[in-house]
Amino acid sequence: MLGPTSSVTDLLRTRFLTRFLGLSISIFLFAVVFWLYNVSLHPKTHNASSDYPIVIQRTRDMFSNETRDIGILTIVDETANLDDYHFALDSMGCYAALQNYSFRIERVSQKWSALCNQTDIMMKRHCMVAHLLDDHEYSLVIDADIGVINPEKLIEDYIDERFDIIMYERFFNWEIAMGSFLIKRSNFSKEFFLNFANYELPNSKNGRDNGAVHIYLAELLVPLAKTEIQDCRSIWASATSYSDVFLFEACIKLILGSIREFPTKIKIHEKGTAWVRDGWITDSRWNPEVDFMIHGWQLRSLKSKKSFFFSGCGFACWRNPFFRPINQSECATGTTMWHYNADLLATKDEIRTELETLKIKVKRDFWTSAGKLAKYFR
Numbered sequence: 415m416l417g418p419t420s421s422v423t424d425l426l427r428t429r430f431l432t433r434f435l436g437l438s439i440s441i442f443l444f445a446v447v448f449w450l451y452n453v454s455l456h457p458k459t460h461n462a463s464s465d466y467p468i469v470i471q472r473t474r475d476m477f478s479n480e481t482r483d484i485g486i487l488t489i490v491d492e493t494a495n496l497d498d499y500h501f502a503l504d505s506m507g508c509y510a511a512l513q514n515y516s517f518r519i520e521r522v523s524q525k526w527s528a529l530c531n532q533t534d535i536m537m538k539r540h541c542m543v544a545h546l547l548d549d550h551e552y553s554l555v556i557d558a559d560i561g562v563i564n565p566e567k568l569i570e571d572y573i574d575e576r577f578d579i580i581m582y583e584r585f586f587n588w589e590i591a592m593g594s595f596l597i598k599r600s601n602f603s604k605e606f607f608l609n610f611a612n613y614e615l616p617n618s619k620n621g622r623d624n625g626a627v628h629i630y631l632a633e634l635l636v637p638l639a640k641t642e643i644q645d646c647r648s649i650w651a652s653a654t655s656y657s658d659v660f661l662f663e664a665c666i667k668l669i670l671g672s673i674r675e676f677p678t679k680i681k682i683h684e685k686g687t688a689w690v691r692d693g694w695i696t697d698s699r700w701n702p703e704v705d706f707m708i709h710g711w712q713l714r715s716l717k718s719k720k721s722f723f724f725s726g727c728g729f730a731c732w733r734n735p736f737f738r739p740i741n742q743s744e745c746a747t748g749t750t751m752w753h754y755n756a757d758l759l760a761t762k763d764e765i766r767t768e769l770e771t772l773k774i775k776v777k778r779d780f781w782t783s784a785g786k787l788a789k790y791f792r
């Protein structure tokens with residue numbers, strides 16, 4: 415009995431070794447060819463190769479009846495190094511000076527922590543928002559890595575007087591993003607952010623404020639869907655990965671339905687219709703007519719070096735859209751010149767088409783994820 419079995423084992427082992435060796439050699443050869451291809455086709459051109467200067471003018475008329483008192487607010491951690499966000503902050507600072515918006519960078523501090531004792535920094539930031547929204551009739555709250563690419567666009571164009579809080583859906587999935595929102599000074603807004611800051615996060619991979627806002631909105635806007643919200647909550651509470659968080663968010667999106675406007679209070683922009691989008695989804699290419707602000711300009715994900723294998727720029731990686739740093743001393747005069755990286759300017763149609771294609775893919779991903787929810791109900 416032992417004889418035949420061991421020879422079968424030997425045979426299998428030999429076959430396995432041959433295949434393994436074959437596979438290893440193929441992978442190695444493939445890597446070499448791929449590397450040579452990259453090196454030959456893509457020389458080190460990661461800096462902008464040509465300048466595309468555009469004269470920028472103030473477009474905001476302080477005497478127009480459409481003009482509102484708007485402050486731009488970004489809240490950063492006590493220990494945050496602002497240099498990591500300098501591309502975004504420089505563009506935002508120049509934009510604010512050019513168009514005469516107030517721009518405030520607020521750091522978490524001991525003083526703030528006395529007022530906002532949330533342990534999660536993201537939740538603490540929402541408590542700070544609740545306290546700071548009294549400063550202006552409208553506040554545009556932004557993450558520090560959101561920059562302006564077309565400074566001639568105005569925040570006023572995104573105000574909808576019918577709503578206190580205006581949010582948007584992220585482009586590459588169906589998540590309601592907390593990276594930026596536009597809020598009206600009101601008791602509703604204040605209460606919304608104070609209560610949200612105190613919303614208890616489950617002990618799971620919870621997506622922090624981005625995860626929490628989904629269930630918070632569902633409880634606020636669709637309070638009668640108690641059972642369905644509980645079902646979604648159980649997915650949230652047992653999440654161990656981002657894909658679980660996105661499943662939970664799909665679950666909530668099914669409760670919110672296709673309604674995007676919740677009268678007198680909250681509006682949620684469909685993807686691609688708000689003031690900001692991720693830059694990496696079009697490989698940092700942009701168009702002034704389509705784009706206003708871009709999310710994701712952190713120094714650590716800037717494509718600065720050629721990576722060994724991949725010349726492309728993947729998830730969250732971005733390329734510098736500027737050919738030259740913004741001259742801050744000119745901004746407040748109302749006329750300045752921004753030097754763009756000509757390589758990254760695309761036509762309106764190119765960007766629209768790219769975004770439309772991605773939108774359809776995300777729609778398909780959404781329904782695939784919605785189907786996966788079945789596994790939670792056994």
Ligand SMILES: *[C@@H]1O[C@H](CO)[C@@H](O)[C@H](O)[C@H]1NC(C)=O
Binds near residue numbers: 458460461
């Ligand atoms: C790219 O630009 C930076 C500063 O703008 C410079 O320090 C660096 O040497 C440049 N790299 C190449 C490859 O030209």
Ligand SMILES: *[C@@H]1O[C@H](CO)[C@@H](O)[C@H](O)[C@H]1NC(C)=O
Binds near residue numbers: 480
């Ligand atoms: C501003 O004035 C124009 C015309 O005078 C009017 O059509 C518009 O509704 C006004 N807008 C606001 C926000 O009052």
Ligand SMILES: *[C@@H]1O[C@H](CO)[C@@H](O)[C@H](O)[C@H]1NC(C)=O
Binds near residue numbers: 476514
């Ligand atoms: C900027 O706005 C302030 C009020 O917010 C106003 O006093 C000032 O005149 C404005 N500056 C310009 C150049 O319009």
Ligand SMILES: *[C@@H]1O[C@H](CO)[C@@H](O)[C@H](O)[C@H]1NC(C)=O
Binds near residue numbers: 531532533
């Ligand atoms: C924060 O303060 C409130 C009372 O203001 C208290 O009930 C709560 O336990 C505190 N939370 C933390 C994490 O210290």
Ligand SMILES: *[C@@H]1O[C@H](CO)[C@@H](O)[C@H](O)[C@H]1NC(C)=O
Binds near residue numbers: 601
């Ligand atoms: C908002 O709340 C304050 C203090 O609680 C109150 O005095 C004020 O009347 C409220 N404003 C509105 C518009 O309800």
Ligand SMILES: *[C@@H]1O[C@H](CO)[C@@H](O)[C@H](O)[C@H]1NC(C)=O
Binds near residue numbers: 741742743744
């Ligand atoms: C910035 O603009 C000012 C005013 O136009 C000019 O004097 C200065 O030389 C510029 N700085 C740079 C670095 O180009």
